[in-house]
Amino acid sequence: MTDTQVAAKAPGGIRVGVQKFGTFLSGMIMPNIPALIAWGIFTAFFIAVGWTPNPALESIVGPMIHYLLPILIAYQGGRMVYETRGAVVGAVATFGAIAGSDWLIALLNEDLVAAGEKEIGQIHMFIGAMIMGPLAAWVMKKLDALWEGKIKAGFEMLVNMFSAGIFGFIAAVFAFYVLAPIVNWIMDLLGGAVGWLVDNGLLPLTSILIEPAKVFFLNNAINHGVLTPLGTAESAEAGKSILFLLEANPGPGLGILLAFTLFGVGAARASAPGAAIIQFFGGIHEVYFPYVLMKPALLLAVIAGGATGVGTNAIFQSGLVAPAAPGSIIAVLAQTARDSYVGVILSVVLSALVSFLIAAVILRASRKRDLAAEAAGSDGFATAVARTQANKGKSSATLSGLAGAGAAGGTATLTAPAHTIERVVFACDAGMGSSAMGASVLRNKFKAAGIEGVNVTNKAIAALDGSADLVVTQQQLTDRARQREQSAVHVSVDNFMNSPKYDEIVQMLLVQQSADETKAEHGEPTDEGAGFVATPTPATDAPATRAEARAAAAAVDSGAAASEGVLTQGSVRIHAGSVSRDEAIREAADILGSAGAVTGKYYDAMLTREQTVSTFMGNELAIPHGTNDAKDAVLASALTVVRYDGGVDWDGDKVTFVVGIAGRGDEHLGLLQNVALLFSDEEQVEQLKRAETPEELYTLLKTVNEG
Template structure:
């Protein structure tokens, strides 16, 4: 079993941007259930929702918006006494719950539980010090506060007298957290609010000028280079969510999440493609359209880079349709499946949203069909010569991402990659096996499930198989399984563990080797 052990190589600007995108999305993605819950509550109970409810959604526009101070609107009751209007669930969730969840997750990524606590304290300062929901503030202040606490703790690390550890840790955390909250209130909140206002003004300018569809020229190529998480969760969600709260919906949520362009490209391959690409396209359509894994169509574009024109054309068509119908979503659609999109579609936007998906798919299909037909003879000749363009594109997709890719798992193509230094998996007893990927979900969860099933069929029940984000790896595990491009990063986090690199998380032959080794170590269970 081959593992990689070469030191990590420094990456270029693209890799650094990808790592930043991974970090930003890593703060948001674990909290997406909270965003979805907020979106559903918003779509149901605000004044423009399906079931308008003053207590749950908030009375009046100011209270419904839920920004700090909004719930202090005073009305006069029948008895002549003033009373405070309800803010409902919508306002407090977006004002406090969502930013604090993001901050806590970011703090934990930097400095564990202690970092999460300090990040949450500091982020309260930026929340209260602004008049808009502080998603960007949480994504900046949270990790920064945790990093500052980590550096301060290093000052007296190992110098505290026995018995005083709890006292020092608690008071230092409280003092630092309080000071950071005050600093965020006076210093960071105005800056973040100004930046958010600039971004919002830029988007409004594009909308007013009718130029919003041009954003697809940036978004669609960026998706293929695997910057979609950075764009969607790092930029679009923080800007679109306050807009959705104020207006009941936001078109911005559909800039990246519209599944139409990808479906059109895959449908064109299913009709006009050749070889493995044509055979795998129908299954990829189901995964992309209903499962929401847009990454599945990236290798098809990489096979024929000219198809990026089809993706841009489909994306622009979808955005233009939503602009025309003034349609949008009440919250982020994650993953970007048609099911998730329709679940958070605003009450008055179903026609526009559905048409945007259909028309985007139609335009990208037509453009892709023309391009595929033009190169069909060349593709058939390449197939006859044994050229596997799809496998090469899958590998290129992983390289573009700079990390674990679900496409290798879903389209196949597991290969042993040797970076010059490799070792054979030792016979150390395997008790704790961990699958690691960027976000700790997706492919790592699928791989862990596959291995657990294989171990169960082999009659092995006392081996723990889990999946985590690579940033949360601890050096107390026996074996770490990662995508080949993430193994070096995983080795830095868990230098004492054994490491296995795979390309195919769904059906890697290396799983059988792991099962065979574990079975040999558990002969009593085989009897």
């Protein structure tokens, strides 16, 4: 890799790293927001300055924030790393950090009292929980791997229980003596920095960092790693905190969307009113991010709006009693402290007004240019939505709906290129799962539409060689694919099974085919090949002629026949209830492992793949599989099919069928392509859902395999 390539990759690598770190912190905090809200209600009503002071019920406030909330966070963090076993040792270890902090504070207070100075309060171990919970779980996981398969039969439970208990004890002692002093120092440092900003009237300047970070999904590390712990500690002492409003204020986003409603053009203007309702009342701030990305100058509007809101709250000394999540005006008002309603409401109104006025000036100044772009059929809104989803790192139902609304009000369709489309490549990270299924679905659509001579293949992004005419990727991967196929048409989809973009591709090729046929009738030359018959191109592995395309299809058929043993009856299951996404991936990995198809490392590779790009395919189907770097963990090709009648929440999408994949060579692709065709038909999906036994479900799947 050259120095130039490294330099080009570095910013993206840093951004992705911050995103992953922030997402991990968010994964620990967000499931526990209900507990924070409950604590906030106790605080708002029962402390001395609350709505209905009650000394008896006020006694719940301290233990909840000092013990319950950090333990819940640690439990969730440990569970994310190593399921329930990791959750338990993470919680035990974090209790050591809590006790260690209290012990240090008690010693310090003895010295302060002796010196005639004021005692300091407790330090709540939110940061300690976010460190110790996952860390203890990770170490436990590594320790278990050391003696996996080496325990004598009949002693497994004894070893598992005592190993976790003994390690929990050791981790708690470590947290008591080592982690607690570090976290106390960190909290003192962060608290001092925020105090300095407040004392010097500089807190509004935090919007310079927070508002752009939100747009690029880099805010979670700041919000959950700093603002939530500090805000909660401040609220426990003062009954409210301004820190909860630094990021949650819905005013700046509302101002941007109102400006687009009045002064925007095309799809952005058409979708802005609906987005404003979702953002302001639903609290889904990400819906305004594409509008800012369309015009980066609008960052000035959200920064100024955010700073206005923070300044207003600082002047009125207003704040919330607990985090407002999601950042809806309803959640903000529900968490507003008793004496802060005027300041909080004014902060929202004024921040929206300032953001609106600045955005309006920017939009009016570029309106003529925007109208010209719209007339040319490109207003950039669909691209901005795709960039937003790429920044987020995974698909979003809200953003996909926003893109759909924009398309309904504008012109977000594919434009035919100047050259004939002969080679279509579906590309994904590993090139063995989702892309293979997408290629199969589109190939079937081409056949139904009568389009011939267009070769459809699937590849890993790393294998793209510059020979493709059109490349289809999931939205998060389009930029990577564009770097390797710079001359190709690129189409971003939110899932590979039933994207509406497929119909646009079919329509585009039908238009091109019709144009070529018309040229042929008049004796005119066609674009690079008549009737979509590809001309041979050296140095490419894609079939270049109709004969070669037919040979490729025959190879797919033979692959299907060769893969009959890839899916066995023992690898098909039905569960009445529901599980989490990671639990479903774990079961798929365990089945593959039991079949002798993968090693124990494959599960981690499947999780890594999911963190990079979701394997949700559409039509209630997900196909978890490892990354391209995990090929050494695959011993043989195999598929698993598990139906969860209670559904699986797959990053916001409902999944009923989880098809686990381990692919060695191309043995599994024939069956996988047939599965894709099966799941692209909603009636057949319903038939699979009606199967009453695993045997019946296997029979339906086996029939497809044989077909």
